[in-house]
Amino acid sequence: MTIYGNSVSGNCHKVAFVCDRLGIPNRWLEVDFLKGETRTPEFLAMNPAGQVPFIRFEDGRLLAQSNAIMLYLAEGSDLIPADAFERALMNQWLFWEQYSHETAIAVRRFHAFVLKKPDSDIDPALMEKGNRALGVMEGHLATRRYFVGEKLSLADLALVAYTRFAHEAGFDLATFPHVRDWVKRVEDDLNLTS
Structure with missing residues (x-):
């Protein structure tokens, strides 16, 4: 492959x-x-x-x-919950990631980090939308270690991909401590380094 x-x-x-x-x-x-x-x-x-x-x-x-x-x-692996409702929750987060998270954090990172544009040349709505997405994640993670169930799933992999580099888009994860701790947990699970 x-x-x-x-x-x-x-x-x-x-x-x-x-x-x-x-x-x-x-x-x-x-x-x-x-x-x-x-x-x-x-x-x-x-x-x-x-x-x-x-x-x-x-x-x-x-x-x-x-x-x-x-x-x-990941079909048939432990990254996809066996329980039908937990699978649906995982898919919910996968759809949300592409519609509400990636469209702000990844897009702002592309402009700021990849294209090296100054903040004045980047749509200010992206910062507001990204902080709103991080706020949703923060609230969700306040009472759980992972996005679905008690262990790592595709929802975590999808959401961590850009969240771990949110600082390159100008977002401060220090204001989202549950998200920051979750990023570290998922990075450790995947043996990644920032």
């Missing part, structure tokens, strides 16, 4: 987290979207959306979108 990804992308990290945690062999192919490598005719023939991550299996099948990839790779 080949992962087409970019090392700066939290969405790509999510796929790597699952592979590393479950011991899934893979080959990482670094794709530089800043150099237009996701817009070449060859790339678009494989993934018309022109995004990373996506994976190519040995048999030629392709799969895109980080959360869809994670769900497929």
